Amino acid sequence: MEENRLIAFTATQHSFAVPLVEVSEVIDVGRIESIPGSNPPLEGLAIYRKDKILPVFSLNQLLGGNERGEGDFLLVVRVGSELLGIRVMKIGKVTGYPSDDHISRYEGAPDVPDGAVLGKFQEKGEEFLILDLDRLFSELTKKLDGTFQDPEGRSL
Numbered sequence: 001m002e003e004n005r006l007i008a009f010t011a012t013q014h015s016f017a018v019p020l021v022e023v024s025e026v027i028d029v030g031r032i033e034s035i036p037g038s039n040p041p042l043e044g045l046a047i048y049r050k051d052k053i054l055p056v057f058s059l060n061q062l063l064g065g066n067e068r069g070e071g072d073f074l075l076v077v078r079v080g081s082e083l084l085g086i087r088v089m090k091i092g093k094v095t096g097y098p099s100d101d102h103i104s105r106y107e108g109a110p111d112v113p114d115g116a117v118l119g120k121f122q123e124k125g126e127e128f129l130i131l132d133l134d135r136l137f138s139e140l141t142k143k144l145d146g147t148f149q150d151p152e153g154r155s156l
Contacts (some may be wrong), residue, residue: 004049008092009075010068010127012060015092017128024076024083026091027125032056043069046085050075056085064135078135095123103130 004016032044039086041061048054048133056075058069064147069087077084103119116136 004095004097006097006128006130007075009095010072010090011067011071011072011086011088011089012063012065012126015128016059016131017095018075018077018131018133019097020094020119022133024078027074027076029072029074029087032087040068043087046074046147048083052083054085055084059086059088062086063116067135076131079133084137098123103149119152 005020007023008015008017008045010016022023026064027048030046032046035042035043038044041058043056043058046054046056054074056069056074058067060067071087071089073088073091074085075081075088077086099120103121106117106120108117113136116132118130118132120127122128
C-alpha cells in the first residue's frame with residue numbers, strides 16, 4: 001500500500017512529494033561535516049544511526065539552483081541500494097497518490113534533469129511537485145562519475 005502513497009515536504013520554498021516507499025525515515029539534521037574539495041549538491045556527511053555515514057544533499061542544488069539546503073530535518077531516502085539524506089524544512093502529511101487526471105505536466109526550470117519531476121498536483125490550495133528520486137540521483141551520478149567519496153576513499 002505504501003507504493004500508492006506520497007510523503008509531502010517543503011524545501012527551497014516549494015512543496016514536494018515522493019513515494020513513501022522510497023523514504024526510510026525522517027530525522028533531525030544534527031551535524032553535517034563538509035568534505036574539503038567536494039562540490040554541490042553534496043552538503044557533506046552525517047553520522048546515521050551511530051555507525052553509518054550518510055551523504056547529505058541540497059535538493060535546491062540537485063534541481064539546478066544555487067542555494068544550499070536549509071531546514072532542520074533530513075529525509076533519509078533509498079535510491080537504488082544506497083541511503084542518502086536530503087535536507088528539508090518541513091515535513092507534511094502522507095497522502096494518496098493522485099489519479100492521473102489530477103496530475104498536470106511540470107513546466108519548470110530548464111536545469112531540472114529530464115524526468116526528475118513527474119508532474120504536479122494541487123491539494124487544498126497547495127501545489128506539490130512529485131519527484132522521481134532515482135532519476136534525479138542517476139543524472140547526478142552520471143555528471144559526477146564517482147566524485148563523491150567518504151574519508152576512506154570509498155565512492156558514495
